[in-house]
Amino acid sequence: MTTAFFTHPDCDLHQEPPGHPEQSARLVAVRAALADMDLLRLDAPLAREADVMRCHPAQYIARIRAAVPAQGWAQIDGDTYLAPGSMQAALRGVGGVCAAVDLVLAGGAANAFVATRPPGHHAERDTAMGFCLFGSIAIAAKHALDHHALSRVAIVDFDVHHGNGTQDLLWDEPRVRFASSHQMPLYPGSGATHEVGAHRQIINLPLPPGSTGADMRAAYSAHILPQIDAFAPELILISAGFDAHRDDPLANLNWATTDFAWLTAQICDLADRHCAGRVVSALEGGYDLRALAASAAAHVTVLKDRGHDRYASQ
């Protein structure tokens, strides 16, 4: 069975001031890196407001919509901007991950990768921050639970920054096991190991600056992977940020492209064991264009090979 790839040209309309690291060239690089792969290519649909409201109040959505400028940029946080196309782009992000969940749960694809922007994992319930407007991965988890009646969804966030938004949106959600690895200290400053959620369902794995891929593999093997395994998820979502790469300009971890492939394979192993290989991955960060493209390609290559293997073995 195939791997689905969701993206949309509307996501290029989310423009930020020149020099901002979260630039539309990121998606151009990711699409180019995946251009020759045999993938099921689909447009990310616009989310309905009701989807976004699974995690954000209507007043917050209205506030973002009202802040969208007719031209130029509107700054809504220290490093978060809106352009005329930003609402459209962010709704494609939410819609893309929810559609990917629908497709994979329906058996229309083995797994899926969703490349949209802006990213989502820093957006809290009432607060846009860290380049993010809506918490797409948390919304998709709620969608899987409430729309598809699942009872156990796992999220692995390997972006180099803590997924504070996902943690905020799912703090009191016992049906989601959220695991985030991240450099500490680093923006946004949260993600200490004692932050465990209202039901001890959140796993935070801070990594010191300079950590290597070998350090990451040991830490995941000791902490996150066994706990996801014990949770026996019915679906695994990934917040796939590639800014832990050694070449990324925003952080100081030393992962290589092969480390992203290793971690993807480990997550696919857990999905094979518990949920028929069902994985939906969504792009978060990654700001060195070359490292981003190579790492995303390595990630999707593993998803594709694993999806194909499942089909071959059936």
Ligand SMILES: [Zn+2]
């Ligand atoms: Zn990041």
